[in-house]
Amino acid sequence: MARRRMIYEGKAKILYEGPEAGTIVQYFKDDATAFNAEKKAVIEGKGVLNNMLSEHFMIGLGGIGIPTHFIKRLNMREQLIKAVEVIPLEVVVRNVAAGSMSKRLGIEEGTPLSRPIVEFYYKDDSLNDPLVTEDQIVAFQWASPQDLDEMVTMALRVNDFMSGLMFGVGIKLVDFKIEIGRLFDGDYQRLILADEISPDSCRLWDIETGRKLDKDIFRHDLGDLADAYTEVATRLGVMPKKSGGSTGPTLVK
Numbered sequence: 001m002a003r004r005r006m007i008y009e010g011k012a013k014i015l016y017e018g019p020e021a022g023t024i025v026q027y028f029k030d031d032a033t034a035f036n037a038e039k040k041a042v043i044e045g046k047g048v049l050n051n052m053l054s055e056h057f058m059i060g061l062g063g064i065g066i067p068t069h070f071i072k073r074l075n076m077r078e079q080l081i082k083a084v085e086v087i088p089l090e091v092v093v094r095n096v097a098a099g100s101m102s103k104r105l106g107i108e109e110g111t112p113l114s115r116p117i118v119e120f121y122y123k124d125d126s127l128n129d130p131l132v133t134e135d136q137i138v139a140f141q142w143a144s145p146q147d148l149d150e151m152v153t154m155a156l157r158v159n160d161f162m163s164g165l166m167f168g169v170g171i172k173l174v175d176f177k178i179e180i181g182r183l184f185d186g187d188y189q190r191l192i193l194a195d196e197i198s199p200d201s202c203r204l205w206d207i208e209t210g211r212k213l214d215k216d217i218f219r220h221d222l223g224d225l226a227d228a229y230t231e232v233a234t235r236l237g238v239m240p241k242k243s244g245g246s247t248g249p250t251l252v253k
């Protein structure tokens with residue numbers, strides 16, 4: 001990795017300067033954190049799985065006309081992406097009550113929602129990423145009303161696509177988080193899907209058994225995280241089925 005200049009190191013990814021202006025190399029680490037990094041571990045193979053899964057989702061979303069930062073996967077842990085100015089908001093879409101919303105509103109986990117709920121959280125670790133209102137977002141100029149309209153539309157389109165994709169492999173998309181960035185082209189700016197979409201940033205429940213196949217396994221010590229992510233990747237055809245005793249991803253020449 002020393003060959004590239006590091007731009008930023010986050011909890012689960014590192015960004016390096018890309019080969020051309022306007023590009024970045026996004027490296028997926030094996031590090032897992034939860035509760036604002038109060039809980040930490042290294043989970044072997046997680047970075048590879050998230051790299052492959054995020055590639056799969058971004059290509060699919062691009063295919064239905066949602067602009068994304070994804071350019072191409074470079075290797076098992078890295079992808080080339082477009083450099084964007086990330087809007088400091090986590091956009092969460094929920095289909096079923098779970099996690100912080102269940103806790104905040106006292107709604108039992110697993111309660112289906114009558115319509116998808118879109119929420120915004122202000123990205124600031126020192127404040128613990130607080131839930132914010134659209135008025136606050138506009139007043140503090142994190143995004144304009146037009147940006148917000150576009151972000152909600154994009155988030156709901158991502159929800160429809162991802163829900164269908166997951167339903168097809170027997171998985172319920174309970175909720176997920178996306179991040180959106182600004183891509184500048186002269187005076188013109190476009191909003192595009194950024195960061196990653198992976199089981200780190202979604203809640204995924206097996207439709208038949210209710211088994212959790214996402215980062216809640218790590219948050220609440222429910223089992224083997226890499227096994228669950230491998231299960232998601234295998235069902236989606238992103239990873240070959242395990243054969244013999246071999247575990248974890250294999251390199252394809």
Ligand code: TMP
Nearest residue numbers: 098099100101175176177200201202203
């Ligand atoms: P929450 O119920 O904890 O608010 O999480 C909602 C969704 O957002 C869930 O799918 C997990 C995802 N998420 C992240 O990707 N990053 C985060 O920092 C948090 C808190 C949640």
